[in-house]
Amino acid sequence: MSSVLYSLGRWAVRARRLVVAGCVVVLVLVGGAAGLLQQGLSNEVTIPGTESQEALDRLATTFPQVSGASAQVIVVAPEGESIEDEPMRSAITDGVEAIGDVSQVAAVTSPFDELMPASVSDDERATLLTIQLDGDQGSVTDATKDALGEEADALARALPDGAEAQLGGQLFSSELPEMTLTEGIGLLVALVVLVLTLGSLVGAGLPLLNALLSVGASMGLLFAATALGPINSTTPLLAVMLGLAVGIDYALFIVSRHREQLAKGLAVDESIARATGTAGSAVVFAGLTVMIALVGLGVAGIPFLTTMGVAAAVTVGITVLVSLTLLPALLGFAGERLRPKPSRRARRTAARTASAARAAATSSEATRPRALQPADGADTATTLPEQKPNRFFTGWIRAVTKIPALTVALVVVAMGALSYPALDLRLALPDAGVMAEDEPARVTYDLVSEHFGDGFNGPLIVTGSIVTSTDPVALMNEIGEEIDGMPGVADVPLSTPNETADTGIIQVIPEGGPTSAQTEDLVREIRAQHDHFLDEYGVDLSVTGFTAVGIDVSDQLGDALLPFALVVVGLSLILLTMVFRSIAVPIKATVGYLFSVGAAFGVVSLVFEHGVFAEALNVSRTGPVISFMPIVLMGILFGLAMDYQVFLVSRMREDYVHGGSAKHAITTGFQGSAKVVTAAAIIMIAVFVAFVPHGDMNLKPIALGLAVGVAVDAFIVRMIFVPAVLALLGEKAWYMPKWLDRLLPSFDVEGEGLARELSLRDWPEPGATDAVATGDLEVRGRSGLIVGPVSVRVPDGGTLLVRGDATAPVSAFLLAVAGRLKPSGGVAKTAGLVLPERASAVRHEVAVVDAAAEGGHPAEAVRRALRDKPRVLVVDATETVGDLTARAELAQAVAGAQHAGVAVLLGSTGSAATDLAPSGTPVLDVGPAARAERRSTELDHPANVTEQEVRA
Template sequence: MANLLNRLGLFSARKPWTVLVGWLVALALAGGAFLAFGGTLATSFNIPGTETAKVTAQLQKQLDQSGGATGSVVFQTKDGSKLDAAQKSEISSLLKRVGTVKGVDSIVDPFTTADQRDAQAKKLTDGQTQINTATQQIADGQSQIDAGRAQLDAGQKQLDDAVAQAKAAGAYDQASAQFEAQQQQLDAAKAKLDASQSQLDASTKKLEASQKQVDAGTQLMDAAAKIRTVSTDGSTAVGMVQFKDDLFNLPSSVKEAVAHKLDAADISGVEVNYSSEIATDISGLIGPGEITGVVIALIVLIVMMRALMPALMPLISSLIGVGVGVAGAMAFSGVVDMSSVTPVLGLMLGLAVGIDYALFIVNRHRRQLLAGMDVKESIGLANGTAGNAVVFAGATVLVALLALNVSGIGFLGVMGTVGAACVLVAVLVAVTLTPALLGMLGLKVLGKKARGQIGHEAHRAPVAKPMSTPRVVLSVVAAVIGLLIIAIPALSMRLGLPDGSSSPTDSTSYKAYTAVADKFGAGQNGPLIVTATLPKAVSETDLVPTEAKLVDKLMTVHDVVAVAPIGASDARDFIAFEVIPADGPSSASTEALVHDLRGTDVFGSDVTVGVAGQASANIDVSEKLASALPLYLAVVIGLSLIIMIIVFRSLLVPVIATGGYVLSLFAAFGGMTAVYQWGWLSAIFGVHDPGPVLSFAPIIVMGVLFGLAMDYQLFLVSGMREAYVHGLPARQAVVSGLRGGRAVVTAAAIIMISVFGGFVFSELDMIRPLGFGLAFGVLFDAFLVRLVIVPGLMHLFGKAAWWIPKWLDRILPNVDVEGAALERSHPLHGVSAGADAIADEEEAAQPVH
């Protein structure tokens, strides 16, 4: 590989314009492919097979719902006054115009809904009044019937007494006709009373059924009292926009069209804001924070190289690589479900590793030039040595990112694959375009002052002296304890997906979220859909009472503040309810509520419960990601051990490297938890509403940090190994390797931190914790683990650090990561990276006995 890269570097240096034009053509083709074939980027995260996904499919089948996304639009008077008739009319007209947008299924007018609610309440009140009147009428009728029966009973008694007297006097036969006529009259009156009683009983039964319906309706109205579309003070109204597509497939063009109509609205005295389902896009892909990070990286490069042109080279090459990688990946968004975060992750990684990889090659080339090597030969050698290390380091990042596919989570695998593609492009750019640009610059890759010192004695490697053991012990212990303390918050880390509360405070989605929470309650920002599958169908007349009975049970569940039925299947054996929790969608109480609803027989053991809704979906996704973390960590640790054993031919060095990675990883998790969940230093990092840590941030940070940690391990410890293999004592070899790689690793880490740190202040709320975790992970790993803990432990273990069983040493492949064999074929006295030169110099420095 080293010889191939050497030849590739020489070709690029001799044909620089060919290589540069080739990459510019690739950039144009990638951009064209994106414009021609790019599709929709999703703003939500979906994992097929979750409980929410199953219930959603059931809802679509049983209730024939579109299953489309729903966004809310909040209308609020600027002075807090009650919305007047003119404002209401303009709001209704605006929502009707929104409803005409292609891709919008329907809209919900808040005032129509409120009027319908009032009408329903009046209908129930009027119904109760009618029932009360009818009840009184029935009572009066019953009194009349009872009085008639009493009269009949008295008449019957008189007739019976008269008949008895006539029979006793022997005069019955003479008066029998009269007696029979009187009896017929009494029987007819009794039959009439019985008919009236039957009618009255039927009316009573009907009235009881009506009362049951009214009672059930009243119960439902009371349970849904806090589900409102107009606030109690009349200053705020919430309209709904129902899309035809779900959030994962909703085209950005549809959301943009809706947002455009809402933004263009000019309703006097009314502020219009809308939820993240409408507002979320990738317009904040590059913002002030990201640009600041790149500027800091440029400053670091200028300080390191003491010249502008060589400092610009890594930036130029990385920007071209990022353009090719991100645009090329997004060209596939039309055929692959891709989230809006995916290209931003590719941008972050491509930019950061692109600068670093180019830096490694440029730095090696500059050192060789200072030692007196020919420009072209130096370019080839730098590409064959440092470039070889770049290829291997990039391969570790690729493997870590591609391993995200083992999680079985589709969108996460796509993110890893796109990130890996961007890193691959960065590696290819580093070993082709960087040598080409170096060939164009020639000796100008060095500053004017440096060019005057080419071949000077100052560029020879100084004698390495072992570190002080007591100082090493103190440094290692302090670093380990410090990382463990920083990692403590990770023990309480809770995962979730962002809602409107995490958006920038000046964003429309944040204003909409806070307005709803203030006027209607936080839970209305994340309603749940609860379904009940009945053991058998109910009759049409029993539907409302059955709904009321189920609603009554739901209202007894802790943290449920309101419930309303939203539909029943045609067979009336499946009923769905909207449930409003006490807190917002990302709160711990809402998460607990979802588990309570699923884990208990809230409706009874014979009724099957289902929970869906965006809040429920986010909880399911977060839990699925959390469950994938241990498996992925095991895969990454296993890869780390295997790679390090092959590269360093040692058992202890891989354990040290992997242990250090785990320390820095959990320290990064601790920092993320403290800032984004606990709210520490919230003012600095713009965390105005602390909440759960972004659910896929830990697994992304885990994969990326592994690759970067192995990069730094490789560039530092491979120098130690080369020095040791070529005869330097183990402890002196540690200092020699540390001295050779410390400067470039420090610069590379600062650049990484700057680039990732710029994304901490991104306009996209899902990018900020990713940028933070990666920036702090690199900070801990580079400056505490790789530059303090690893060299310290290598010093303490001494020669034992390089022990490996002979049988294992025989079967391991010989991986010449830094191209030492190639370097020995291009001998140049004074190049500090040359292990032979270092060993010879150290040997000459030893006292003669």
């Protein structure tokens, strides 16, 4: 991974004009597609397979008058007057008639119509006109909504002074969210943090530009995708919020690594390539974890949530792609402007060092050869003193790890206390009651609650087939009367069959509001009586309506939360075990993630359920939060938590693996990464918090939860809990069973493989073009050493005979240099590629033929392998070719490979296959006997080994 990204970064720098031009073209194409294809966003929520949705689908066929979207107009007479008074009566009658003429309106109730009566308050001061529309909420056009608004305004003007008419209801219970200037505050905070962290306006601007371009491309694709199906209106804002946060952070990690390398004197192009290969590997890992978690939202089985997760995952994927291609190109344009300038103190120190060096050189000039003196006017390199660790973070890590058991205990208690309010968290689909108090739909909602009761804002529909009934009207009245007597029912204003008398509906007004626990209990109680109504009346009843759909969505999301959590936690353990090669570190990291999730849920509950700081955060009404908040928050926070875990703890692991003690590695690793992690966390928190004050009520709890979750995860879990646990465990923190280490693939997020590859760039000598080169190569099996140490060089087009006294050593060596078997020690390069880091690329350059598997006639297999034009050909088990004709054909095929410039390695057990290669071809002996012979030779020349090795 790191090697591929290194090459990608180097290419992006060299082709930076092409990369930028390509990005501009892509943005133009995506923007054009969005403009031509976009069909608008939807606020409709459907959930296939639930009782409410299936009943609603049936009503669309049997009783379309009540299955479509609906709206309400509440008319309130002046204090002390009644809707029956003549000025009120005539205005309402005319208004009902005008509303009925609006396109897509199927029916309008009226308080003066006996067939379709509208609800009237007990004091006859208010009436609630119900508007039934053709089709579902997504099919109602903006023109119809505007026309309804105009007619409602006309009705209000026609009413006498002191009266009012307000339009609202289900159709207007949610609004399309919009970006405001408030969200821009998060970007300003991010800019300030970036300037302070990177010390450069150019460097600070690049992460912002990276994020904005990524979000722009993502939004274009998202709006173009509306041509394929409905997309919830919350989806773009969620994608924007997440894209801005990760876009800035991912770019920050790469840019900060680039500047670190520039400060050490690395050339610009090389530094960009290395930053892309090292920090870019961590970015890929972090982005993949976020994407997997977001796509995992499909576990809930709810289409709109799956679409939301996929859209957000695509945004993150585009952000990663832009960070690995466009950002290196932009860094190339920035050039030397990003190289940190030494401080005055550093310059004075460097000047004194250079002066002392010149003085020493002058005093010895007479005795120094002239050739070693620098030419006149030549630049002399200045080595800056190593930067001292940040005192603040040094003090932080010492305080955290001084008494680690106490630190861990304090964190556990604090996280438990912060998570406790989450037990009160309730979920529901938001209605007009959560809108701003001056919104027309919210005004209608409040007026309905005031004059009719909360339940009129969320009526239920109980429906069933009555095709076998002989008296459908009487049947519906009986069922309606029984439901009316249930606890929690405020009224049953309507119990009627449809025109064909095959389906009946009962409108039930609950005592509680649409999102109240009382209404949820009522829905469950009516459903619990299903068998009773079936036995008593022969009717298979179902509960549906906008309120019931919301309850079913919440229930299904709640049921999916545990499986999703298990998937996320399981994924966390596996991925982190792959990265950190440890048992304790992944478990500790996963526990920390659960702390962050619990704290986020707890704070959201405190604000939205209990009203703590609700007014300051512009929360218009306390109560349940959006149903998909927990599962979305868990998915996104999982990926972000893995970001900080990787960027912080991987530095600690790197220092530990390179020979430091476990305790010292905690300190050095923390000092090396804490500054960047702190800046990244502050930026993310600022972006998320900016969506809280004036954000959409669907997004507001998610944004607040993410801000709290990131703050807790970065500053408490990763920077306090994690170091304390590592200090408490000591060396045991990095223990991993050998069998598990062999079983799990490795994910090099710190670019250790790239560092090794760069260090071996000029091995075995500068400009070498060996097809195969090994230095003390060893291959170990479960029973011990199979091959090694072996040092050999095979030039391009050369031939090597590999011989051993057993089959295993020969095959092991050949498979190792062919990239099919992982070496356990030493150095190996095949086709100029370092093993095992570039094993996948080596496998494309090396063809392997097992003569034993070819029935003793491998020549044709060799010729087939050569069609792919490999650089190296390996033929194993040549001793199994016993037929003289077959050996002659094989020798001819090998000669053809050599003629084509392919290096050939021939393996055999016993004697070397000298008849298959030209005379004088070198022979390499591998296996136990060869090792014993080499060991004897070394002991005959003690100067080649250390005293300890001789004694051993």
